[in-house]
Amino acid sequence: MASLLILRHAHEAFGHLLPLEITDEQLLSGADAGSMENVGPSVSYIPGLNALSRLFMIWHSSQAVTTQSMDNLYDHIVQAQRLLEDLPPELTWQPPHREQFAFNVQKVNLKVTQLHIRSNLLEQMNALAKYQHMRATPDAIFNERHRVVEELLDVLYNMPEEVFDANGYSIVPKIRDIGGALLDELRTGPQDLNLQASINLDKLLAKLDSLDQRIMVQAANV
Template sequence: MRLVGDWFDTIHPLAPILLRRQFLRRLAQGLADVDAEFCGLVISVCAATKATLPRRDYGPVTVDYCVEFLDTHGLLRSQFTRDSFNITRCIALYNVGTAMTATTKSGLSSMRAYHALSEAAAGARYLEYYRIHEHDEAEQQLLRRLVWLLFASACSADIFGRLPISLLSPDRIENFPRPLPLSDDQMEPQSPKSCHEAPWHGDSTTYVPGLNSLSDMFLIWQEVQQVPRDVDPQTTIARYLQKVQNVLNNLQPELRWRGGLSRPANVTEGHDVQIANLFITSLNIRSNILQRFGPTISTAQEHQNIVDDLLEILYHLPQAVFDANGSSLVPKIRDIGAAYLEQAQLGNGMGKVEIGDARIKLERLLRKLDDLDCWQGIGVLESPALEGRDMIVH
């Protein structure tokens, strides 16, 4: 119950694919004892929670233990029949895939994780195309949330040079409807006969606008990949950087970065978790655009602006916000830092003062990365020396 509680309190804003009251009601009724797929869903939630919050003590529960449990009892076993795919199964496979991606040594290249995510994508695509009419409105909304989460997962893998899951070709993904910004209370009104749970931040707050804005950013990145490299780089960079900025400008008030300024009264910690995810993802996409079409006269300054914004976020949001994002932000931060270091080494438009300033910024970035990434025991940045210094943190 502690694992399940932490899922809804901390992870739900990034993956709003379960209705809390419905899930807890089914669990209390003992459905996990008689329904193999719901049991698999419960175990997958435990695995995803442990993978996201590895520093918390959950006793003997680990991702490996959860996967072994699923295998031992034949839960979520592949069965390619018409009735083998349902929303419960797809969500469970998504959880298992993301949990294994975050914790296995091979990470994104783990065949087991890739298979789980691919099967979740195949099932979600099948249900959306052929069986959506068989589900009620709440189930349809959860399925659409899952589809776009899988899209984000595929784009993230592609950005880092990993094999993305086969969800849809770039020109077809937008055929999937976006989920509506509905809260749990709107999707499942609480009845007097239902089990009475303590008030929860997701009862009346929807985190779907953040997911939809994240999707907008990845659609821009995907569009960038289709642009020929021989176009005018300066104009192309400016156009797509502005597109990313437009997404940020249109965020709902709860998701706008305000630094230390006051924020709307209805802001929750879940919104802060989304802010970290949205803004660091936007910075990673901006950096990726510069790498794809640069270097140009202005890219040195743009890289500096990106790192300045990144440091502002890293040093002003509380640690709990980054913990809730698990390992998902670390490769994005690492990628931004490596691109900035490469720019500094090229020295385009940078004098001795600027290079010295770049070194200070990189050291600050590495200190924060070391803190975020120390539990994984892997290198944060491995690059040649900058002015004779090895910028390597393990």
């Protein structure tokens, strides 16, 4: 049987392609998806999957422009921030994290992916500011980068490392990439931020070292 692959652009509507956010009980019982009435005590993992898909679409949308601009980059940073503000309670980032393990895995994946997107968009803003010889904007970019790193440290130090293991190898490169931007801040950022950036980098490297060791142990046991 022949199959057809349809490629879609970032600006195209895709909401109808996402799976319905229903529970396993609703799916197995044949409940009316339009009514979305709960037929069991469990909750669905699909909202987390859909939120992650929307994050990736925000990233692709941010790059789907002929000429990049500060307004476009900033608008997509705001979109990424707002997306995680409108999630079910079990996916909301609010320590301590005592929910089911699977939801904590989703929370880490969503949060680190969002931070990675914000960090990359900030780096593009920084490069554009330098290209356009802006003076005031880079300080605001460094401040926002500092907030991204603080939020990342919150994730790293408030979640058990087992949660990061469950996310596989994809999560560590994102963390390392954000750390690389922080290292750049130490070289080029405002002097009054350098001390805190240095402290944050030490914390980040300590966690990365621990996660890397866990990955090596897991690989050796395979």
